[in-house]
Amino acid sequence: MPPKAADKRRQGQGGPSGGKAGKAGKAGHKKKAENDFPETGEDWSTGRAAIKSPDQLDLTENELEKEVIRTLTANNPHIPQNIVRFSFKERAYKLVDNMDQTAIHFTLNGYLIHKDSDEGRRQSIRSSTEAEETPVEEEKAPVEASAEATEEAETKDEESTEDAEAAGEGEGGGEGEGEGEQEAEAAEAEEPPPLKAPERKLANQFNFIERGSTTYRNPLREKGLQTDPAPFETFSENVNQWFIYDAYMEELERMEKAKEKEKAKPVAAKKDDNKTGRRLSYVELPQVDSLTKVAKAAKIAERMVNLNTYDDIAQDFKYFEDASDEFRGQKGTLLPLWKFQYEKTKKLAVTALSWNPKYKDLFAVGYGSYDFMKQGHGMLLLYTLKNPSFPEYSFSSESGVMCLDFHSDHPHLLAVGFYDGNVAIYNLKKASSQPSYRSSAKSGKHTEPVWQVKWQKDDMDNNSNFFSVSSDGRIVSWTLVKNELVHMDVIKLSADETTMQGPEGLQLQTLGSGTSFDFHKKIDYLFLVGTEEGKIYKCSKTYSSQFLDVFEAHHMAVDSISWNPFHLKVFISCSSDWTVKIWDHTIKTPLFVYDLSTAVGDVAWSPYSSTVFAAVTTDGQAHVFDLNINKLEPLCSQLVVTKKKNKTTHVQFNPVYPIIIVGDERGLITCLKLSPNLRKMPKEKKGQEVKKGPEVEIAKLEKLLSLVREPGSKEEQ
Amino acid sequence: MEETEEEKKDEADYKRLHSFPLIRHSDMPEEMRIETMELCVTACEKHATNNESAAKMIKETMDKKFGSSWHVVIGEGFGFEITHEVKNLLYMFFGGSLAVCVWKCS
Known part of the structure; x- marks a missing residue:
């Protein structure tokens, strides 16, 4: 047209x-x-x-x-x-009137084939027949089908191209297929899909990619567990009224017995409480009992082991007498016996030593530090000669222990003075690691280190009491009243009773700082105080503001002061100014002066002779003197520390045995036996003269003293 | 007459004295034993005249609390030989005349 x-x-x-x-x-x-x-x-x-x-x-x-x-x-x-x-x-x-009016702007090949199209039908028929034949080979089927389909598609392709040529268009097979698809879509809407293999989609062989990959299949594992059946037990019993009655009667009897026991038990427990003071409650009883039993056995075993280990030392201690002394003239030696060392006190210095007045093998050691730059914790250990390997008791404290003293009547009470100015009382009967009594800032503790503590006789109310001296210049009496430590300042050491002129006309009273003191053996009120300035004050408990006497004794701090145990007028003092001096408290000048050419740490009278004393110096030596034998020189000067630079700090005589213990700055305590030459007196004393002993001793010392005394002073006696 | 009076008095005394539960044998853990014992006491007091219902009550309560299957025997005289799961047996007397045996066996 x-x-x-x-x-x-x-x-x-x-x-x-x-x-x-x-x-x-x-x-x-x-x-x-x-x-x-x-x-x-x-x-x-x-x-x-x-x-x-x-x-x-x-x-x-x-x-x-x-x-x-x-x-x-x-x-x-x-x-x-x-x-x-x-x-x-x-x-x-x-x-030519019939021209094709179609204009194609866009074509896209589909990747599916309609099942009602020729190709689709062919494919579905093929696949269905194959599926019927071998359902197992299903995996292979599509591949085959596709291979066949490609051939057919090629043929169809050719057909469609012919069609296209006939239509006068050069678009190729794509168009034909496109048309086919359109047709197929229309058909699909009308017809219901075939029942067979509905899931399978028919692929367009020319525009379709199938991809597949196989992954590893996780292997399955089976795990099974058979549990034990719940355990069963059999139980058999006969019961009738008689059994029940008997059972109840028995039970009642038992209960009554238990009641009686319970009544009896608390009383017993209370008794135990009173006896030991350790058992705190009834519930704790069995545990404590078993523990203490074991502890006792362990202690015995430990001592047996020690007995074997230190057998030779024990033999030496008991029987060895140095035969060579006979050839040495007057000189004597010190035989080292046990050494006491404890792991926790290796870095602490021995600051105090004291023998227990009742148990002659037991002594207490205080640990602290004399270096005021290196103050740390302190320890209090109690050793027995029977067990040199481990302390019998050990108490640790926050502040260093500076001094200690056993109560003479209650040997379980131990008074201790600390570097921080506190004093405390440890009760060895109590298992507690804390002191039984302790002063506090409220209850008048010292403001500076406590240098010495000494128990006194019980006061009129039978309360135990002790004295303490400190660098703060106070001497304080502490009394145990029930559960408290009651303090009372006995005396304040004012240095020369002088006052310093402070700014703005303030009167500052300088106090002397006491470093040691000792009470007279007989005269209750009389005591001596050594100070840091080197003076020794003779004081009385009754006069709190005045001194009876002042000795210009030393040039440096008085480290130790001690009354002679026999002669009531004589006392000894030692100082860092290298000297040991022996005094008569009625005479202002020393009777004997010994220069040991180094600072003297401690001095102690022997308990068996009025003329024997020992001193330790900071060069690690121990010196033993017997005035009766040699008035001028020590009978024995012996190095007792093993390492150089180690200082000996304290010395104490055992009250019974001829041994001394010496403590040093490294926490080591050495026990030394005096050789026969150093203790000639006690040998003579043995036998009949025991009673006369003290008088003999006094006379002996008196004889010596009279030699040096000035004639004028005799009148004073 | 006096004798009978005395007897009565004795019986009253006996009842009064023997009213408490008395565990004869048990391998239960402490907590469970006490709970079971209290349950038995409650049940026997509640059904004082009917042992059957008391036993039923104990059994059902025990099943609920500790899982099935519990068995309970209550009586004044009986003999038994049972197989029970370990830690699940209580044999006790109560009230002076009752024996209660509770056990689990599933």
Whole structure:
């Protein structure tokens, strides 16, 4: 139909003009609008009206009013209308009127085939038959099917290309398939899908990729466990009224017995409480009992082991007498016996030693430090000669122990003075690691280290009491009243009773700092105080502000002061100014002076002879003197520390055995036996003269003293 | 007459004295034993005249509390030989005349 097509083209060409007519119409409307608002929009409305495209048709009003009808047809305007072909049949050129009007803008090959299409049907038939034959080979089937399908598709492809050529289009097989798809879609809507193998989708062989990969399959594991059946037991019994009655009677009897026991037990427990003071409650009884039993056995075993280990030393201690002394003249030696050392006190210095007055093998050791820059904790250990390897008791304290003293009547009470100024009483009967009594800042503790403590006789109310001396210049009496330590300042050491002139006329009283003291053996109120300035004050408990006497004894601090145990007027003092001096308290000048050419740490009278004393010096030596034998030199000066630079700090005589213990700065205590030459007196004393002993001793010392005394002083005695 | 009076008095005394529960044999843990014992006491006091219902009550309560299957025998005289799960047996007397045996065996 060429003429129709031509018409349409014409109409299409006329399109634009029609559009312009529309525009003009619009302009007309604008003009009307201009009339409505003449004042505001004159400029732009006129400007608009004036511009016209040059090819615009000038149309009359009628023409503008005219309706133009346009119809859209499916005809392609670019397809030539006037193609002619020679017809051999009619022998003439004829117009080809049936032109294809389809324009293809976009093609996309689908990846699925419709199941109702030829290809789809073929595939589905093939796959279904294969599935019926061998369902196991299903995996292979699609591959085969696809292989076959490709062949068929090729054939179909050829067909479709032929169709396309026939239609005069060079678009290839794609178009044909596209058409096929369209058809298939339509068919699908109408027909329900076949029942067989509904899941399977039919793939377009030319636009379809199947990908697959195999992964490792985790192997399965089976685990089983058979549990033990719950354990069963059999139980058999006969019961009748008689049994029940008997059982109840028995039980009642038992209960009554238990009641009686319970009544008896608390009383017994209380008794135990009173006896030991350790058992705190009835519940604790069995545990404590078993522990103490074991502890006792362990202690025995430990001692037996020690007995074996230190057998030779024990033999020496008991029987060995140095035979070579006979050839040494007056000189003597010290035989080292046990050494006492404890792991926890290796870095602490021995600051105090004291033998227990009741148990002659037991002694207490205080540990602390004399270096005021290195103050730390302190320890209090009690050793027995029977067990040199481990302390019998051990107490640790926050502050260093500076001094200690056993109570003479209650040997379980131990008074201790600390570096921080506190004093405390340890009760060895109590298992507690804490002191039984302890002073505090509230209860008048010293403000500076306590240098010495000494028990006194019980006061009139039978309360135990002790004295302490400290660098703060106070001498305090402490009394045990029930559960308290009651303090009382006995005396304040004012240095020369002088006052320092402080700023703004303030009167500052300087206090002497006491470092040691000792009470007279017989005269209760009399005591001596050694001070840091080197003076020794003779004081009385009754005068708290005055001294009975002052000795200008030393140039440096008095380290130790001690009354002679026999002669009531004689005392000994030692000092860091290298000297040991022996005094008569009625005479202001020393009777004997010994220069040991190094600072003297401690001095102690022997308990068996009035003329024997021992001193330790900071060079690690122990010196033993017997005035009766040699008034000028020590009988024995012996190095007792093993390491150089180690200082000996304290010395104490055992009250019974001829041994001394010496403590040093490294926490080591050495026990030394005096050789026969150093203790000639006690040998003589043995036998009949025991009673006369003290008088003999006094006479002996008196004889010596009279040699050095000035004739004038004799009157004073 | 005096004799009978005395007897009565004795019986009253006996009842009064023997009212407490008396565990004869048990391998239960402490807590469970006490709980079971209290349960038995409660049940026997509640059903003082009917041992059957007391036994039923104990059994059901024990089943609930400790899982099935519990068995209970209550009586004044009986003999038994049972197989029970370990730690699940209580044999006690109560009230002077009752024996209660509770055990588990599933």
